[in-house]
Amino acid sequence: MTSGTVPTTPLPFAKGHGTENDFVLLDDREARLDLTPELVRALADRRAGVGGDGVIRVVPSSALAEGRAVLAHEPAAHWFMDYRNADGSVAQMCGNGVRVFAAYLEELGLATFADGRELVLGTRAGARRVRKEDSGWYAVDMGVWSFPGGDAAVRDGFDAEVTVSGLEPAGTQVPRPALSVDLGNPHTVVALASLDDLDRADLHTAPDVLPLPAEGTNVELVVPLGEETSVDGTVVGRVRMRVHERGVGETRSCGTGACAAALAVRAWAGAGAPDVWLVDVPGGTVRVTLLEDGHVELAGPAVLVADGAVRRD
Numbered sequence: 001m002t003s004g005t006v007p008t009t010p011l012p013f014a015k016g017h018g019t020e021n022d023f024v025l026l027d028d029r030e031a032r033l034d035l036t037p038e039l040v041r042a043l044a045d046r047r048a049g050v051g052g053d054g055v056i057r058v059v060p061s062s063a064l065a066e067g068r069a070v071l072a073h074e075p076a077a078h079w080f081m082d083y084r085n086a087d088g089s090v091a092q093m094c095g096n097g098v099r100v101f102a103a104y105l106e107e108l109g110l111a112t113f114a115d116g117r118e119l120v121l122g123t124r125a126g127a128r129r130v131r132k133e134d135s136g137w138y139a140v141d142m143g144v145w146s147f148p149g150g151d152a153a154v155r156d157g158f159d160a161e162v163t164v165s166g167l168e169p170a171g172t173q174v175p176r177p178a179l180s181v182d183l184g185n186p187h188t189v190v191a192l193a194s195l196d197d198l199d200r201a202d203l204h205t206a207p208d209v210l211p212l213p214a215e216g217t218n219v220e221l222v223v224p225l226g227e228e229t230s231v232d233g234t235v236v237g238r239v240r241m242r243v244h245e246r247g248v249g250e251t252r253s254c255g256t257g258a259c260a261a262a263l264a265v266r267a268w269a270g271a272g273a274p275d276v277w278l279v280d281v282p283g284g285t286v287r288v289t290l291l292e293d294g295h296v297e298l299a300g301p302a303v304l305v306a307d308g309a310v311r312r313d
């Protein structure tokens with residue numbers, strides 16, 4: 001792999017995924033790496049590089065201005081998740097990425113969940129707290145979320161329109177109502193009528209969103225699947241989702257997107273809707289829980305699959 005802007009020494013990396021949302025992981029604990037957009041694109045390239053939906057760098061929070069802003073409020077956030085999309089762009093937050101980042105820190109010996117310990121880490125969306133469940137899943141407090149369209153959007157059920165390819169006869173375009181959700185990064189959630197529609201949607205190109213937020217948006221297509229009762233008697237909602245990610249394209253999962261999907265479907269369902277949701281994505285299932293403090297929690301697996309070194313000669 002070549003990149004015009006980087007030294008020629010091999011660059012160690014690991015590869016991991018959370019419900020098949022996959023990342024190239026870089027241990028830059030001494031903050032020496034110049035992680036340019038070109039280098040991110042080269043690493044994430046699925047044919048000429050390692051391949052991934054994004055690149056995640058472990059760096060001390062104290063080494064970055066955004067990290068120091070987090071440390072001012074949360075001194076325990078020693079490590080910072082420097083997340084980049086595959087196209088080289090910077091994103092505020094990555095829900096699947098946080099879990100994989102936590103697993104990577106654990107693997108590197110930089111964090112431990114022993115004795116029920118909680119990990120606090122820095123992200124561009126603020127500090128995030130992670131705990132490890134007995135099942136091995138990681139549960140992340142994703143913090144405060146919002147509907148940018150406010151009460152009016154919640155009352156109407158939408159504040160945007162999205163046109164999705166592949167659903168209508170060729171030459172026909174039908175804008176569908178959609179709800180914007182802010183998880184630190186932007187999301188636009190659209191409900192489709194059936195699982196057939198969800199399968200037929202063409203996400204090779206980004207759906208058209210109106211109005212398109214200045215910073216762009218991630219788009220989630222969802223089909224609510226109703227409610228079920230779990231073994232402990234909790235009523236749990238279920239949603240099937242596909243996603244087109246800003247800066248990436250269609251991915252097999254998106255953690256912040258799963259939170260957005262659950263929050264939108266819960267708002268559409270109205271009073272009495274469950275606080276716990278299972279979100280099925282092409283790469284697996286994650287759990288989204290509305291916490292009592294108004295935060296939202298995302299839980300799911302994190303898997304490290306490979307270690308290597310990228311040649312740069």
Ligand SMILES: N[C@@H](CCC[C@H](N)C(=O)O)C(=O)O
Nearest residue numbers: 091094095096185254255256
């Ligand atoms: N896959 C991530 C989201 C990554 C960032 C997103 N593409 C953006 O630009 O906001 C997740 O799991 O949340």
